[in-house]
Amino acid sequence: MAEESVEHVDVLIVGAGLSGIGAACHLRRECPDRTIALLEARDAIGGTWDLFRYPGVRSDSDMYTLGYSFRPWSQAKAIADGPAIREYVRDTAREFGVDEKVRFGHRVTGAEWSTQDGRWTVRARRGDTDVTLTCEFLFVCSGYYRYDQGYTPDLPGIENFAGPVVHPQHWPTDLDYAGKRVVVIGSGATAVTLVPAMAQTAEHVTMLQRSPSYVLAVPELDPIAERLRGRLPDRFLYPFLRWKNVLIAQLVFQLSRRRPNLMKSLLRKGARKLLPAGFDVDTHFGPEYDPWDQRMCFVPDGDLFDAVRAGDASIVTDTIDGFTADGVRTASGEELPADVLVTATGLNLLPVGGMALTVDGAPVELGDTLAYKGMMLSGVPNFALTIGYTNASWTLKADLVARYVCRLLNHMAATGFRKATPKPPPGTEATVPLVDLKSGYVLRSIDKLPKQGRAAPWRLYQNYPRDVLLMRYGPVDDDMSFDRAPARPVLSGQRG
Structure with a gap:
């Protein structure tokens, strides 16, 4: 099997659904000098809203909150059907030019952080081909359930x-x-x-x-x-x-x-x-x-x-x-x-799209990490993931996460730092899973989920107004360890 030449971007986004397209648009708006690419395992933009085609599929949140903060929902229906949401996501991608940054058919299998190199090496499969990219910051927007397999309990007979x-x-x-x-x-x-x-x-x-x-x-x-x-x-x-x-x-x-x-x-x-x-x-x-x-x-x-x-x-x-x-x-x-x-028996959880993460050669066990502001993981540098609210619109949290990533990247650029790692203070202990629901799909995979601590920024309160204050206006360097990781020459074939 052939392996393509290694390509480098500043920010690599995994997933081209509602969250991934929103993240890319925020980066284009707030970090225009950063090169980006999106890896999408499927062959179309839309994520959940492209996958689900069953009769009546629709949002279970109103579109004034499920829509993007930077591109208002203009249709009359507050509860919209799946095709309308899918077109809204695709139109947004075209309007901001991020549709051209999507690499379809790329299923990410693993990512390794190297402190020595100061970057992630991300491995994906495209058909029968192994694809490798490197990036300064890895942003996973693939949701938390398995796309290729829904959950069906044992139904004897x-x-x-x-x-x-x-x-x-x-x-x-x-x-x-x-x-x-x-x-x-x-x-x-x-x-x-x-x-x-x-x-x-x-x-x-x-x-x-x-x-x-x-x-x-x-x-x-x-x-x-x-x-x-x-x-x-x-x-x-x-x-x-x-x-x-x-x-x-x-x-x-x-x-x-x-x-x-x-x-x-x-x-x-x-x-x-x-x-x-x-x-x-x-x-x-x-x-x-x-x-x-x-x-x-x-x-x-x-x-x-x-x-x-x-x-x-x-x-x-x-x-x-x-x-x-x-x-x-x-x-x-x-x-x-x-x-x-x-x-209609539910979903299978698959955090971070099932990819294997390592940091300086050590495997990252998601269930052993603490979630920082519900979006980064303790001990994992230059990495963020998007998981929306369970009690409100997914996009409300996705917008906050994307804007925080932009704030963090701009802070690092202004201060000369190239590595940001969430670091819980001594005494911080895990209490509940990141997705704090008693639903079957959560309980079936509870050990695979990152945990939360007892207080902010290690606790997710499922409270949007509170998170606005924390993530949009709060400090960007609280409980964060910064380093000036060594720069590495840009690889030939870089494009963003």
Whole structure:
């Protein structure tokens, strides 16, 4: 196998989805002298929004916060569908010229930091070819779940089912479910999106859940945005809507944490109002855990409740006893007829895209590191990763991380430093994983995740206003060790 000549850039971004494109745009705006490249394992820009093609795929955050801070979302729908978000990301990449910096089909397998050389050596696979690049700063924007494989639990006897079995992460373009009976196994954000979308053309859709989720109806069109659009200049309207929605999300989250019983009551009343009289809300929409112990599900204009009320969809809360050629048999003995089974059973975690990291020859065990400001790792130089909020829009945190990286790079340029390594002070101990949720996909891989400490900057508070103060206006050198690593001659073939 051939190995290409080594290429060098100042900042190498892994991933060309919502986070990676945003990071590249921030770097072009705030660090214009830095050369950049993006390595994308797939063949298109868009990340999650290019991968997921199941019916009804949409954001579960409003687009005033999921959109980029530097490029306001201008469409009417606050809760947008997947194709619209995908085009928004691609249009942003074209507008800022970062689409030309993306190298498609490059799956990063490993990265080694050398203090002697003062840079990362990054290895990737492109088809049958090994590709090597070097960079001053490595910025991983690949999310935290595995793109090539969704999670499916052990479902004994599923081979008995005669029809198609589909995981939403790998939706076939030729699947015809019109006029057919569908059973969707799952209760999370994907399931509550699929059920009303498929119910529009299927004969009937049943959502079979082992345990329920909290589901909250939100308006697809933001009524305040609709009232103010055209009356308030866009340069004021977008920041206002963004902060309005940030504060509402924080209110819901804090109320869930501080007054969980009150929040449960409000969610129960909201669901009861939108469901048929006599519907068993407590069984089907009353989880045993507190709100926001797992991610809450949002449904635009209550479409899931509408589908149930219209009789096009139903919800069964039970465990699976087995499968027949024609459907699913529950533990209580109920037979759920199906022509199509959809296993909306979750994700597999894959931190930093599964790449192997080493620092001066020593392997980095992610589970042994502490997360600095939720974006860098203790003892790992010139490295950042983007992991969004669990209780708010992903992009709110992604924007903060990208802007902080730009601040850090500019600080290093101004002071002559070439190496920045987060260093926890003595006595700092790990407390919880970086993704602090009790969801199955987190608990299944909890040992693989970086940990958090007890206080900032080693603690992530899931609080955007607080993080704005910390990351946009706070010091850039707190708990950070800087060095003037030796410069190395630029390699032939450098381009950015």
